[in-house]
Amino acid sequence: MQTTSEFYCAYCGEENTTFVDLSAGGQQSYVEDCQVCCRPNILYLRIDEDTLEVEIDSEYEG
Structure with missing residues (x-):
């Protein structure tokens, strides 16, 4: 899902929009390029198992 x-x-x-695979677990991390400046961001996702609310933190890659 x-x-x-x-x-x-x-x-x-x-601000960027990303697709989140809810079936991949409650905590995820991966690299995604910015849709505006094209630089790579490391994304750290936390998904609330009850509400499916997603929180994302990003940081510089490298």
Whole structure:
């Protein structure tokens, strides 16, 4: 099951939308390029198992 969520780019600060695979577990991390400045962000996702609410933190890759 997939949903979307937003994160802010660690480089330029712009809001981005990403697809989240809810079946991949309550804590996930992966690298996704910013849709605005194209720089790679490490995303750390936390998914509330009861409400399926997604929280995303991003940081610089490297």
